Amino acid sequence: MNLNNIHNIYFIGIGGIGMSALARYFHANNKSVAGYDKTQTEITDGLVALGIAVHFEDSVDNIPAPFLNIEKTLVVYTPAIPKGHLELTYFNTNAYQVLKRSQALGLITEHTFCLAVAGTHGKTTTTSILGHLMNECHVPLTAFLGGISENYNSNLILNGTEVSVVEADEFDRSFLTLSPDMACVTSMDADHLDIYGTPSELKKSFEDFSKRLKSNGKLFVRNGLPLQGITYGIEDDSDYAIHNIKIENGTYVFDVKTPKTVLKGLQFNLPGRHNLLNALIALAMAIEYGCSYQQLTKALVSYKGVKRRFTYHIKTDNLVFIDDYAHHPEEINAVHQAVREMYPDKKVLAIFQPHLYSRTRDFIDDFAKSLSQFDELILLDIYPARELPIEGVTSAWLLNKINNENKQLINKEELLSAIHNSHAQIVLTIGAGDIGEQVKRIKKEFSIAG
Template sequence: MSILLSNISKVYFAGIGGIGMSALAHYFLENNISVSGYDQNSSAITRKLEERGVQIAYDIKPENINDNLDLVVYTPAIPSDHPLLIFFKQKGIQVLKRAEVLGMITQRLNTIAVAGSHGKTTISSLLTHLFHNSSINPYAFLGGISNNIGSNFKTGKDWAVVEADEFDYSFLKLYPKMIILSSIDSDHMDIYKSMDNLYDSFKSFVRKLPKEGKLIVHEKANRNSDFDCPEIITYSLDNTADIYPADIEKKDTFLHFSLNYKGRKISGFQMPALGLHNLENAIAAITAALESGLDENTIKVNLQSFSGVKRRFEYVFASENILYIDDYAHHPTEINALLKSVKEQYPKRHTTIIFQPHLYSRTRDLAEEFGKSLSNADKVILLDIYPAREAPIENVNAALIAKYISHGNHKLMTKEELTAQIDLMQLDILITAGAGDIDKLVEPIKNTLENKNKNLIADSYEDK
């Protein structure tokens, strides 16, 4: 533990069910510190913490609040004037944002911070897995559930792989030794107001690198910026970058490729075929592993066994008749990449996407871009906007996106209507996408598709 955290024995998490918050909670548990917390809803994340002995309240009645605490950590999704935070402040308990606490932890470790508007979770999860069974054993604080470790947290020693979130300027609290920067795209404009401000924040983050620090940056993000860093390494699928792939070939369920790395060619890489955008994410992770001193053979072995991240191009159900993919995509760029990857792998198949917009402000600002990206699917079903931290904005709803879909095969539905109608739909490839609570529909949809597939098989036997 760092000096600032060394005297802490009891920590309370306000919003403990969040993906970033729960990773921190696991970290404190691993350090034999008592953890308790609050969240609005029970979930798989909170239940896993409860299995480890964490007491979690799902309301904020005073009698349910433990005030015998050393530290309260809260998520930026909870406003600073929330009654729970006011209660703790009045009791004189130290209250810190999640990013501040994560910053204290990264200050004492060799931290590789994965930043960017897109791809952070896949890159950080893959990089964590590349270090598996090697001399480098990092802590991992991930923004999703890695299928390889079954968690968003991994304990370690001396090193850390950290997802660096730009929301609310959170990443400026970190102390990276190396940065991977995947992209800078229009997002979180409710915070940044302009692209200039967004670029400035990423530049400020890069300046946090020490003199010996390295920036591994996607060529496009580097081309559009002016980063102040002693060593900049660019990567891309294109051969204009410092690091890029070659000899790309799909064989069965794997992508095989070579890597042009600083003027030399490294052959013999293969990874699960999860779309070309994930090949690009893999290039970033491989580069960081090599720059950290990891040997090529370990990287190749671990890359083959990478099993992805929950809700990142996740194959939920597959049969001869129906394929179901779930993804966290919640920005037009991500939806474009998702649908492009599906079309590349299954060019002759019909795609239906169910999309739940996330945030009123993002929907308002990017409605046209959302419509254009969703137009790449053969059929679009739009659910109501998931508000998250926001209050409704007048005249902003899912219909605003529908106006910009270039074909007429789209429909607005509530979650309740979808659940009732999914069994009646003619489906080939089904995709669910979004960052809200659409994940709660995944298991019910999967069960419906399994039953639907059984009926299709039964019908085919009867026809014979």
């Protein structure tokens, strides 16, 4: 398919973080863009502000007339759209050109120098660091991010089309549509078993992804993963390794050993060893691309983060409120490590909303272990996303497995009073569902108290 011959791009699920980045990209490249989403959000409001038509009722009658032109219209949909969706069914039945989001991303990036970030954790932060580093080094790039960058207040960095920086998403094997020049794998922990069935199938998909590299491509792998490539790690013998870590005024200061030199006294402001690893691999890829050490050092310290990735909302002597997207046991462990490192003497309250019935079922014991680490715990009901309930899989089941005397299961209406009754100085909201929508309520309620 030649995108130059397409005038209209219609998105089904346009409010998704990856979908909306594509919508912004096509709009910026003078395509006519419109779409459907189930829910009005800040993201859809931002698209409407650009002049993109968005509606929220699944009805063929709502599709703008120009987008019914078969020859000039490309339809892009997210795999999260349920079967039986009326608009998607209409387009498929009437022989429109219909692509998954990942296929559209593959088309956009195939004629660029593509840097792809894969892994079950860390993709969004690593991609946004890499996009920021290379943008600050004046590389003519487009970066498609799976979150809202604090530096750019957007999920798209648009500064040229010669280079692309993308998340390579393992969900639904989407990353197998890419053919990158450089790629990294940050982690391969079991996840998305509703798609893969077994951890070995997930592992095989990462092996298949590593074979998608163009000839002479470079693969970067976190030290210890079962793939061959340029390695990176902390305090080890990796090709790229961080050494001599210190914390000064809440900022990491460290050295980086590269295959050719040692960079001393680098600074990075995001808490957590997992974020140090994210910064390291982004730095390694930018160095191998050809960015200068001096520019990269300056760019690294100016990186501000991604919304809902250890995002501070209140930071006073009496109260700290942090919001994070963590929705897998290993991600919760990483958040716990980060908050304990930054606040070793404070009591921590974690408010967690499980995401997906299948993920809760598949990792129930690991979730229980990771959540038991906090001083106090509040559980919300499971956020179903694309799934129907699974019998017996509930937040009450998870709560019973958690080894913590200060634990409770509540509904969202009880949340503010439950936080008031807590003795914690650090409050965390964690999860990938709609818990993020509670952040404004909590921030408003406790900003004065904090």
